[in-house]
Each structure stands twice: as structure tokens, then as C-alpha cells.
Amino acid sequence: MTLDEAKKVLGLSPSEDPAGHVEEFTAARERIAEMVRNASNETIEHRYQYSLLEFDKALAVVREEIERKRREKLAQIMILVPGAVAGHQKVSFKKPEVLEEKEEPKAEPGKTGISQGSKAEEADSKTGELEEILLPEDKPSELPPPPPTKPAGELGKPATAPVSDDDDEDPEVEKKGRGRRMAGYALIILLLGGLGVGWVYTRMEAERKQRNLERVMLLEEVGAQMVEARRWDEATQAYSEIADLDPGSQLAENGIRSIEVGMAEEQRQFVGYWTGESLAALEAGRIDEAEAAAKKVLKKYPEEMEAAELLSKIEAEKLVKIRQEWEGKIRASIESGTWSEAESALESFSSELPEDPLIQELGDLIAEKKEQERKDHARARELAEAARLRDQGKYDPLALEWMREAVALAPHDAEMKALYEKLASYSRTLRIPEDFKSLADALGEARDRDRIVLAEGSFEAGVVVNSAVQLEGVGEGKTILKMAAQEGPVLTFGPGSKGATVTGVVLQHEGFDAGTSRYPVALVRGSEMEFSDCEFLEASGHGMAVVDGGHAIAQRCVFRTNGWDGAAASGAGSRMTIHECESTGNFGHGYEIWDGASAVLSDSKGSRNSRNGVLADSAAEGIEIRGGEFFGNREYGIVLNAGASGKVANNSCYANMMGGVVVRFAAISMVVEGNRIEKNSGPGLILEQGLRAEIYDGNSSRLNSGEELMSGVRFDE
Structure with missing residues (x-):
């Protein structure tokens, strides 16, 4: 900082002498220091401290200038003073004749840069004579000895010392005075050196504090920006450096706290979002x-x-x-x-x-089914041989039925298919579309025992069958009979169709009717007939419905994705016999027996239905459910609400959501034994209040999420 800059900071004009303002500077500095001490917060304190440091810098420059002027005047005095006198003496000098005599004005108190303790008057560099200098008693002079002088024109010769007013002074006294003066000079030098070191230290300390203050202000801004940007490592570094520069700083503490709060909030947001995404994807x-x-x-x-x-x-x-x-x-x-x-x-x-453990189960199933296939093929050969021996070259319904079963047991055996075609040819064969364009046209001409053969493709149906015809498709889902859902069943079998058979066709509704009276795709009303190797798909109501005392036999059939149950029998005298069938993905039950109907379900499956695998809710005789698998249903595997007599045995109920098997008190007459109830999400075997648990000990219930046996349950609560 230059002198002019320092004067500007202190409020002086460039030409104004600062020597007379020392007391004002001191008072002004004290006021700034008081503002620092009384600052209302740390930020304001830092700003006042910065102003104080600037003031101190300027004041140091001004003081240095005052000291410089003082040293110049002392040097002038030393040139004029030939020696020093101990004690307070009056020393007079004669001014050179070449100089004009001028009286030196005395400095006003407080307006000089020389210490008052010296009690000496300033000498002007242009003044030719120093009138008087008073030196303190018993104190070494602060003035160094003057350099030796030589008269002009006598170079190399000893100069004549100035004549003192007291010519007869003792030489010994002069020697002692000179020693005191030298000691005083040394003391002055030491004092000035100490003051200089102190001043330098103070100035360096002030500059260090100023640098720290500026660094703290920069770090505070950087830290805040890093917190805003969620760059936590850099923010932590900034506030940690503030803490090192200013230990105990509230600013550093607040910054670290803001980092902790920000990191916690970031963690909550991140965890909440991604765990929510994970859970939604899982569901x-x-x-x-x-x-x-x-x-x-x-x-x-x-x-x-x-x-x-x-x-x-x-x-x-x-x-x-x-x-x-x-x-x-x-x-x-x-x-x-x-x-x-x-x-x-x-x-x-x-x-x-x-x-x-499913590996062993599936391995056993493969072995079992392979053995079953071997047995089925052997049985097919027996039936085919019996039909061949019975063949008399004319229509024989028993021989034809044997061959129909033989072909179902061994569908890929070409020899058996050929024998079946031979025996079937003894009856009249009506072919669609070769002989008739539609099923309705063929049925209009058909008589009992006629064979109606449908080729591969899709055909409109919606017909009523009232004759004992044999309706045959290609099988393997290649022959489809369809009907609009709101118009009625695809096939309806009336009382006159006793003995009718349907083989190898798909019965399917088009569209969906959400009304309260939904049609099944196959309705058996008061008739006795048989389905084999058929599929009942996407009905608005049941896949197959048996009513009005009818009796339907279904072998190797599939009931899938129907609006109500896969297969249902209702009404007194109605019966259905289900063998080796599967009912899956229906919006009601897989199989339902209710309102006085009866049924026999053997070796069949009910899986992934929206309600139960099987619901038996009929006070009828002879209800049987044996050898079946009922799994993955949203309610229970088997529910026995009622039953006058019957048997539920050797079934597997597993992986159902609400439980395995439910037995109500109204089904007390039914025998329930030998069933495996495993790995259901609810209880295994559930018995209504009044049923004795020991009666059902013959069942295996294990690995269920709920109780293995829950007895005394009240369903009316």
C-alpha cells in the first residue's frame, strides 16, 4: 500500500501531513475495534475485522512515513551536534556566517512524530543553527556522535574540533559521558529493533487473518454450491477446511449439518423411489x-x-x-x-x-405316465382285437364304441384308426363340407347311428341335437364349432339324443355376454351322451352344463377360461362323469356339483381357477372325487359343502391360496381319506365345528402356511 492509498483509507488529502492526526487515528481505530467486538453475528464480525485490518495497514504506512521523517531530522541534528552532555545542559552553537539566521518555531504538543520523552525540538534541514537542546538528566543521549569535520582546503589534516562554551571541562568527565552515550545508542537500537519486529509480526498476523477471512468466505460459497449440487465429498472438503482455518466456527458446523441433512434426504428419496419400483415390478x-x-x-x-x-x-x-x-x-x-x-x-x-422336492415328484410322474401309456396301448390292442372278432360286416354299436375308445387310448396308432374307419363305414357317414355345407344341414338329414364327420376348420353351430348321431372332428384342436355368446349354446343335446357322441371338436363362444343368464358352450338337457377328446373354451357361462336329469360323460376333455365353471351339474337327477379331464383358468370353479345333482370325478385336474378346484354342494348320493389334482386355485382345492354319501379319496391338493380341503358339517356322511394336502398358502384341512378331527386322520397334511388341521371352524361368523 502506498502513502497516498493509506491517506485515502484514513480520510486525508494527499498533501496533508498525517503527523498531527495520530490521536484521531487512535480514536478511530478504537471505534472500529469496538464494532468488531460488538458484532451481532459472525459474518458481520468478519466484515468489520476486514475493515480494521485495512485501517491498520494504512496506519502502519503512515506511521512508517512519520518515523522516516523523524529519522531524517535526527540525522540533521547529529550533523550539527558535536557531542552530548550528561544531565540537562544548554548547548549553543554558532551558526555559519553563510547561512541566514532564522528562529526555529516550536512544535505544538501532539503534532510531532518525535517522542515527548526526548524533550528536544525538531531541527529543520534548512536551518543553519540549533539554538538549544535539553537532554534528560542521567539518560544517554538519543543522538549518535557527529561525523568528524575538516576545514575546507586542509584535506588529510586533523580537523579542529568546535569550541565549547565550557573550555575547561575535565577530560575524565568527557570520557565517562562518551561511554554513557554509547550505551544509550545501543539501548535505542535494541528498542527500535524490538519495536520493528513487533510491528512486522503484527502486520503479518493481520495479513494472515485477512487471508483466512477471504478463504473462509470463498469456501463458504463453494460449500453451499456443492450442497445444492449434492456433491457431498467436495462440500465436506470445503467445510472441513473452514473448520481448520477457524476452529469452533459456527459456519463450519452449520455446513456439516446441512450436508448430513441433504445426504439423509437424498437417501430417503433414492431408496423410496427404487424400492417402490422394485415392489411394483414384483407385483x-x-x-x-x-x-x-x-x-x-x-x-x-x-x-x-x-x-x-x-x-x-x-x-x-x-x-x-x-x-x-x-x-x-x-x-x-x-x-x-x-x-x-x-x-x-x-x-x-x-x-x-x-x-x-418337485424334481422327484415330476420324475415319478413321468415314469407313471409312461407306464400308463404302455398300459393304454395294451388296452387299445385288446379292444381292437375284440372289435375285429365281432365284426360281421354290418353296423355294430358295441364294436364301434370299442374302437372309438381304442383310438382315444392310442391316438397315433395308424392300424387302429384304419379298423375304426372300417367299422364306422357300416353306418351312414355324412361329411361336412363335402356332403353338407353346415352342421345344421347334416343334422336335418341324420338318423340314429349316422356318423357326421367335420373336416379341419371353423364352422358355425348353434344347433340342437335330438338323434343318437356320432359327431366327429379331426381332433387336436383343428375342428372348431363356434357361436355368438349372446345367442345361445354352441351345441344343445335334447332328450332324443340318448347315445349321441362327440369326438375331437372344439366348442367355443365368440365374444362375451356379461348378463346374468349366460349360455354354456355345451348344454346337456335330459339326455345321456358322451364327449371325448373335446375342448370347451371361453364360454360366457359354464363350459359344459348338465341339467334336467341329463347325464354327460366327458373323457380326456379340457374346460378352459370359461366365464363361470369349467363343468357343472345341477338339479335333481342330473349327473356328470368326468374322467381324465382338466378344468383350468375358469372364472368360477373348476367343477361344480349343486342343487341335487351328482357326479363322479376321477383322475382329473382342477387348476388356477378363480375360485375352487371342486365345489360339491349337493345333498345327493354317490358323489365321488378320486385320484385328482387340484392346485393353484385362488380359494381352495376341494370344498365339500354338502353330500348325502360319497367318497373323496387319493387326491392331491397343493399350492392353493386359501387352503387345501374344506369339509362342512352337511358333508359328514362323505368319506374323506388318503388325500395329500401340501404347500397351500392357508391351512391344510379345515373342519367345521361339530366334525371330529380323528375321523380325518387318514389324510396327509404338511408344509402348509397355516395350520395343518384347523378344526371347530364356524363358517357363519
């Missing part, structure tokens, strides 16, 4: 997405327990999904009889989940 069945979202949380915040628990659920669900996929693939191969595919899939399943 939607998108397992891979759910797993990725949960792992994203744990990668950033490994201690998050909610995400860890969710990931555990995802892993469990992932295993369930893998298990279901392999099970579905293996079971499909088993149903189609492609044993090599089934065994290969089972081997892959075993590699992926080697400890899963």
Missing part, C-alpha cells in the same frame, strides 16, 4: 426388473434393510417362477407323450434347483 410379475431395482438400492446403501428384505422376497419369488416354468414345461411334455422332451426338461430343472 406385476416382472421379476428381473424388481431384482435390478432392489440391487440398485443395496449397491448405493448396503445397510438398507427394507431393500434387503425385498430382495429376499424377490429371490424366493424368482425360485417359485423358475419352478413353475419348469413344472409347466415338463407337465406339457408329459401330456403330449413326448417323453424325451419331458426327461430332458427334468434334467435341466434338476441342474438349476437340485434340492427342489
Whole structure:
């Protein structure tokens, strides 16, 4: 800082002498210092401190200038003073004649840069004579000895010392005075050196504080910006440096707290968003997405327990999904009889989940079905041989029925198909579309025992069958009979159709009727007839309905995605016999027996229905459910609400959502034994109040999520 800059800071004009303002400077500095001490907060204190440092810098420059002038005047005095006198003496000098005599004005108190303790008057550099100097008693002179002088023109010769007013002074006294003067000079030098070091230290300390203040202000701004940008490491570095520069700083403490709050808020937002995404994906069945979202949380915040628990659920669900996929693939191969595919899939399943108990179950099933296929083929050969021996070259309904069963048992045996065609040819065969354009046209000409053969393709139906005809399709889902859902059933069998058969066709509704009176795709009303190898799909009501004392036999049929039950029998005297069928994905029950009807279900399946696998709610005799599998239903596997007599035995009920088997008191007369009830999400066996638990000991209930046996239940509460 220059002198002019310092004067500007102190409020002086460039030409104004600062020596007379020392007391004002001191008072002004004290006022600034008081403002620093009384600042209302740390920020204002820092700003006042900065002003004080600037003031001190300027004041130091001015004081240095005053000191410089003082040293110049002392140097002038030393030139004029030939020696020093101990004590207070009056020293007079004669001024050179070449100089004009001038009286030196005395400095006013407080207007000089020389210490008052010296008691000496300032000498002007242009003044030719110093009138008087008073030196303190018993104190060494502050003036250094004058340099030796030589008269002009006598270079190299000793100069004549100035003549003192006291010519007879003792030399010994002069020697002692000179020693005191030298000691005084040394003391002055030491004092001035100490003052200089102190001044330098003060100035360096002030500059250090100013630099720290400026650095703190910069770091505060950087820290705030880093917090805003959520760059926590850089923000922490900034506030940590503030704490190092200013220990105990409230600014650093507030900054660190803002980082902690910001990081906590960021964590809550991140965890909340991604755990929500993971849970939504899990509920939607998108397992891979759910797993990725949960792992994203744990990668950033490994201690998050909610995400860890969710990931555990995802892993469990992932295993369930893998298990279901392999099970579905293996079971499909088993149903189609492609044993090599089934065994290969089972081997892959075993590699992926080697400890899963389902592996053994599916392995046993493959072996069982292969053995069953062998037995079925052997049975088909027996039936075919009996039909061949009975063949008399004319229509024989018994021989034809044997061959129909033989073909169903061995559908890929070409020899049996040929024999069936031979025996069927003894009756009249009506072909669609070769002989008739529609099924209605063919039925109009058909008589009992006529054979109506439909080619591959889709045909409009909505017809009533009242004759004992044999209706045949190509099979394997290739012949489809359809009807608009709101117009009626695809096929209706009246009382005159006793003995009718339907083989190898698909019965399907077009569209959906949401009304209260929904039609089935197949209605058996007061007739006795048989379906084999048929599919009942997407009916607005039931897939197959048996009413008015009718009796329908269904073998190797599929009832799928129907609006109510897959197959249902209702009304006194109505019966259905279900063998080796599957009812799946229906919006009601898989199979329902109610309102006085009866049924026999053997070796059949009811799976993934919106309600129960089987509901028996009829006070009828002879209800039987045996050898079936009922799994994955949203309510129970089997529910026995009522039954006058009958037997429920050797069935498997597993993986149903609400439980395995329910027995109400009204079904007390039915025998329930030998059933395996496993891995349901609710209780295994549920008995209504009044039923004795020991009667049902013959059933196996294990690995269910609820109680294995829940007795004394009151369903009316």
C-alpha cells in the first residue's frame, strides 16, 4: 500500500501531513475495534475485522512515513551536534556566517512524530543553527556522535574540533559521558529493533487473518454450491477446511449439518423411489426388473434393510417362477407323450434347483405316465382285437364304441384308426363340407347311428341335437364349432339324443355376454351322451352344463377360461362323469356339483381357477372325487359343502391360496381319506365345528402356511 492509498483509507488529502492526526487515528481505530467486538453475528464480525485490518495497514504506512521523517531530522541534528552532555545542559552553537539566521518555531504538543520523552525540538534541514537542546538528566543521549569535520582546503589534516562554551571541562568527565552515550545508542537500537519486529509480526498476523477471512468466505460459497449440487465429498472438503482455518466456527458446523441433512434426504428419496419400483415390478410379475431395482438400492446403501428384505422376497419369488416354468414345461411334455422332451426338461430343472422336492415328484410322474401309456396301448390292442372278432360286416354299436375308445387310448396308432374307419363305414357317414355345407344341414338329414364327420376348420353351430348321431372332428384342436355368446349354446343335446357322441371338436363362444343368464358352450338337457377328446373354451357361462336329469360323460376333455365353471351339474337327477379331464383358468370353479345333482370325478385336474378346484354342494348320493389334482386355485382345492354319501379319496391338493380341503358339517356322511394336502398358502384341512378331527386322520397334511388341521371352524361368523 502506498502513502497516498493509506491517506485515502484514513480520510486525508494527499498533501496533508498525517503527523498531527495520530490521536484521531487512535480514536478511530478504537471505534472500529469496538464494532468488531460488538458484532451481532459472525459474518458481520468478519466484515468489520476486514475493515480494521485495512485501517491498520494504512496506519502502519503512515506511521512508517512519520518515523522516516523523524529519522531524517535526527540525522540533521547529529550533523550539527558535536557531542552530548550528561544531565540537562544548554548547548549553543554558532551558526555559519553563510547561512541566514532564522528562529526555529516550536512544535505544538501532539503534532510531532518525535517522542515527548526526548524533550528536544525538531531541527529543520534548512536551518543553519540549533539554538538549544535539553537532554534528560542521567539518560544517554538519543543522538549518535557527529561525523568528524575538516576545514575546507586542509584535506588529510586533523580537523579542529568546535569550541565549547565550557573550555575547561575535565577530560575524565568527557570520557565517562562518551561511554554513557554509547550505551544509550545501543539501548535505542535494541528498542527500535524490538519495536520493528513487533510491528512486522503484527502486520503479518493481520495479513494472515485477512487471508483466512477471504478463504473462509470463498469456501463458504463453494460449500453451499456443492450442497445444492449434492456433491457431498467436495462440500465436506470445503467445510472441513473452514473448520481448520477457524476452529469452533459456527459456519463450519452449520455446513456439516446441512450436508448430513441433504445426504439423509437424498437417501430417503433414492431408496423410496427404487424400492417402490422394485415392489411394483414384483407385483406385476416382472421379476428381473424388481431384482435390478432392489440391487440398485443395496449397491448405493448396503445397510438398507427394507431393500434387503425385498430382495429376499424377490429371490424366493424368482425360485417359485423358475419352478413353475419348469413344472409347466415338463407337465406339457408329459401330456403330449413326448417323453424325451419331458426327461430332458427334468434334467435341466434338476441342474438349476437340485434340492427342489418337485424334481422327484415330476420324475415319478413321468415314469407313471409312461407306464400308463404302455398300459393304454395294451388296452387299445385288446379292444381292437375284440372289435375285429365281432365284426360281421354290418353296423355294430358295441364294436364301434370299442374302437372309438381304442383310438382315444392310442391316438397315433395308424392300424387302429384304419379298423375304426372300417367299422364306422357300416353306418351312414355324412361329411361336412363335402356332403353338407353346415352342421345344421347334416343334422336335418341324420338318423340314429349316422356318423357326421367335420373336416379341419371353423364352422358355425348353434344347433340342437335330438338323434343318437356320432359327431366327429379331426381332433387336436383343428375342428372348431363356434357361436355368438349372446345367442345361445354352441351345441344343445335334447332328450332324443340318448347315445349321441362327440369326438375331437372344439366348442367355443365368440365374444362375451356379461348378463346374468349366460349360455354354456355345451348344454346337456335330459339326455345321456358322451364327449371325448373335446375342448370347451371361453364360454360366457359354464363350459359344459348338465341339467334336467341329463347325464354327460366327458373323457380326456379340457374346460378352459370359461366365464363361470369349467363343468357343472345341477338339479335333481342330473349327473356328470368326468374322467381324465382338466378344468383350468375358469372364472368360477373348476367343477361344480349343486342343487341335487351328482357326479363322479376321477383322475382329473382342477387348476388356477378363480375360485375352487371342486365345489360339491349337493345333498345327493354317490358323489365321488378320486385320484385328482387340484392346485393353484385362488380359494381352495376341494370344498365339500354338502353330500348325502360319497367318497373323496387319493387326491392331491397343493399350492392353493386359501387352503387345501374344506369339509362342512352337511358333508359328514362323505368319506374323506388318503388325500395329500401340501404347500397351500392357508391351512391344510379345515373342519367345521361339530366334525371330529380323528375321523380325518387318514389324510396327509404338511408344509402348509397355516395350520395343518384347523378344526371347530364356524363358517357363519
